[in-house]
Structure formats: C-alpha cells, structure tokens
Amino acid sequence: MSAGDTAWVLTAAALVLFMTPGLAFFYGGLSRQKSVLNMMMMSFGAMGVISVIYVLWGYSMSFSSGHTGGSDIAGIFDNPFSLFGLSQLLETQEVGDETLYVLGGFGTVPAIVWAGFQLTFAVITVALISGAVAERMKFGTWLVFGALWATFVYFPLAHMVWGGGLLSGGENSIASWLFGYDAEAESANVAPIDFAGGTVVHINAGMAALVLAILLGKRAGFGKIVYRPHNIPFVMLGAAILWFGWFGFNVGSEGAADMLAGAVWVNTTAATAAAMLGWLLVERIRDGHATSVGAASGIVAGLVAITPACGSLSPIGSLILGVIAGALSALAIGLKYKFGYDDSLDVVGVHLVAGLWGTIGIGFLALDTGLFYGGGFEQLVVQVVIALVAVIFTGILTAIIAFIVKPLGWRVSREDEETGIDETEHAETAYELA
Numbered sequence: 001m002s003a004g005d006t007a008w009v010l011t012a013a014a015l016v017l018f019m020t021p022g023l024a025f026f027y028g029g030l031s032r033q034k035s036v037l038n039m040m041m042m043s044f045g046a047m048g049v050i051s052v053i054y055v056l057w058g059y060s061m062s063f064s065s066g067h068t069g070g071s072d073i074a075g076i077f078d079n080p081f082s083l084f085g086l087s088q089l090l091e092t093q094e095v096g097d098e099t100l101y102v103l104g105g106f107g108t109v110p111a112i113v114w115a116g117f118q119l120t121f122a123v124i125t126v127a128l129i130s131g132a133v134a135e136r137m138k139f140g141t142w143l144v145f146g147a148l149w150a151t152f153v154y155f156p157l158a159h160m161v162w163g164g165g166l167l168s169g170g171e172n173s174i175a176s177w178l179f180g181y182d183a184e185a186e187s188a189n190v191a192p193i194d195f196a197g198g199t200v201v202h203i204n205a206g207m208a209a210l211v212l213a214i215l216l217g218k219r220a221g222f223g224k225i226v227y228r229p230h231n232i233p234f235v236m237l238g239a240a241i242l243w244f245g246w247f248g249f250n251v252g253s254e255g256a257a258d259m260l261a262g263a264v265w266v267n268t269t270a271a272t273a274a275a276m277l278g279w280l281l282v283e284r285i286r287d288g289h290a291t292s293v294g295a296a297s298g299i300v301a302g303l304v305a306i307t308p309a310c311g312s313l314s315p316i317g318s319l320i321l322g323v324i325a326g327a328l329s330a331l332a333i334g335l336k337y338k339f340g341y342d343d344s345l346d347v348v349g350v351h352l353v354a355g356l357w358g359t360i361g362i363g364f365l366a367l368d369t370g371l372f373y374g375g376g377f378e379q380l381v382v383q384v385v386i387a388l389v390a391v392i393f394t395g396i397l398t399a400i401i402a403f404i405v406k407p408l409g410w411r412v413s414r415e416d417e418e419t420g421i422d423e424t425e426h427a428e429t430a431y432e433l434a
Helices: 003-030 033-068 111-133 139-162 174-179 198-216 232-254 259-287 292-309 315-332 335-339 347-365 378-408 414-419 421-426
Strands: 092-095 098-101
Touching (some): 003 033, 003 292, 033 139, 111 198, 139 378, 198 378, 259 315
C-alpha cells in the first residue's frame, strides 16, 4: 500500500461526494422558486439512501469477486452477501514486520478506501436522474425508486464495466467474444474504455432519466408556459462545484498520484473549457446571445463527455471531444419539445447525449487504438457495442422498476403541483418574503 496514493484517493472521494451538493445547487437554481427545496432534497436524499445500501450490499454486488476469488452471476453482478457490510475489508494479517490486508486492495490503495470512493459514484449517479422529474415526483417514492434502481441497475452495470463482467475486457466479456482474449495480458485484444463512468454513470443516468420522464408524464404547463431558472447564481455555483469535484471523479479513478493522473487532470480541464465555448457558440448563432445558463450547462456537458475518455486522449483530442460535446448537447436539449417528453432540467440532452458521444468518441480519438490515430475500426466497434448494451439494459430495467413503484403513488396531484411541491411535500418554502 502507498500512503501517497491512499491519501489522494481519500481526497478524491471527498471531492466526488461534494459534487452531489453541487448538483443540488445546479438543479435547484434551474428549478422554479416553489420547487427548489424539493429539487435539492432529491440530491440529499440520494446521499442518504444510496450511501447506506452501498455499504450493505452495493460494493459487494459490484466488486466482491475480485477480492474473494468467487465467480459472478452470468457476468452481470456479484454476490450481494459476499462482502455485506464491508467488515471483511478491514481484516488484516501480520506477516513478519508487515501488516497485510487479507483481501488486498485496488492497486496500492486499501480496498476499504476504494469502496468509499466508489460509494460516491453511486450516490451522484442516482441524484443525476432527479433533474428529469423535477416538480412532480413524490419524495418518498423517489427514495424507494433510487434504492431499487441502484440495486438492480447501477450496481450490476458497475460490475459489468469495472468489475470484470460482460462490458469489461475480461475473458468472458463481449469484447473478448468479438475480438478475442489475450491470456498473457489477461485482457481482451480490444478492451472497452470507460475510465471514470461514461457508461456506468452518464449513459446510465441519462437513459433512466428519459424512461422516467416519459412514464411519469409532463408537468402541468409543459409546452404552454416558459419555465425559467429562479436563481442563475445558484446554477453557476453548482457548475463551479461540479467542475471542482470532477477532478476527484476523473483523476481519482486512476487510483494513484502519477503521470497519468496529471494527464487526466489536463484532459478534463481542456475538454470542459472547449465544451463551454462550443455550447456558447451554438447559442450565439442560434439565439443571438451567449447565456450564463448555457455556460454552466456547457461545462457539465464537457465534464460528462471527457469522463470515459480522460485517460486515453491527448490534450488536443480532449479539446476536440469537448467542443463537439458542448455543441451536440446545446442542440439536443431542444429534442424534448420535438418528441414531447418533459426532461425538466435536460438530463437527457446533457448526460445521455454527451455520455454517448464521450464513450463513442474514444473510438475515433483514443491514442494508439482510435480510428484517427491509425487504430482501425475495432475500438470504435467495441465502444458502440458497450454503449448500446448499456442503453438497452438501463432502459428495460428502469421501466420495470418504474412500474413496480407506481402503485406507491409516484406523482403529486395537479393541485399540489400548482401550489408548489416544496410546500406540499416538505412544508417549507425557500424564501420567506412576507
């Protein structure tokens, strides 16, 4: 174990956890005044529920076979009871003058530290979905949905991508079936690339948001009234916190304080800055104005897109990936009006679209294996396949979970929606103006 690497991953975990309150400010500022507290509470509620179940069975479902040497279930998830409660990760054994961790760790970082880091990813992934159901989903039902969705969608997908399952580069993965497996290297000849969560976090959350927005239905005034952010400084503050925390998200995923971690930091910054400019350029051409909300949204789009690719691109490649992500997301947020689904705060337009582009863009821009770097079509094919599998897997299971929780009463009444979900669900108002 390395004290320096461990200290960095603990710091990164704190940064990622800070992203969820940042998301609360981002979403809260975009909401109307009468629903800002509920919107922020959906993020804080996710912090409570998902943290608890991640300690109990989430990490075990995602990563336990890598520690225990057991086999997973059809390459989809691990045994939820193998590391239930995580106490096993604390077991040590004295060998001479050294204290060794019985179940090892992640590289040079103790397993319990890596578990804490991964917990924060699960929390923010669930919180991201909430932006699609703003102002109309009951808070209690949201918490139940979040727990079920994390258990049956997030934890399995995390295992499939990062835990040696179907979407990894393991021997029994889709990539190995497509292009063969190198036993000496212990990896598929063309392994999928998802450095920090393009499929696991952003495609996953974006697709769940699309399904939930369609099944939950539109807000009462959708298409008839203009929904304006009630507090744009909140939006800018939230974007700033997200950008700051994202260095833990991406750089921390290296699991070490080394040169690649430095490259990831630079790539994350380059793509995010370029995406903001790409979004603002589209706004300026299309609408005649470059807006503050557009700048904040472009920042998030760039962060989303570079997440899977940050360890595989050059800084120039990151700039290209980012500017395209910003432009694509700026154009994509209008799709909800064309197709009639009420994605309240543009989770689909930003996270699903930028997440898909970031994952697939690796096939073009990855150093050595990308199409533009002489790598052929193989990496592109693998990236497209894992993105499609993630979309289908998440879409189907999210719909099933939605129908399971619907009998609980998942939508507030029309009268409560017009009154304001802050008052009806939480008996509070954000601003006392009387």
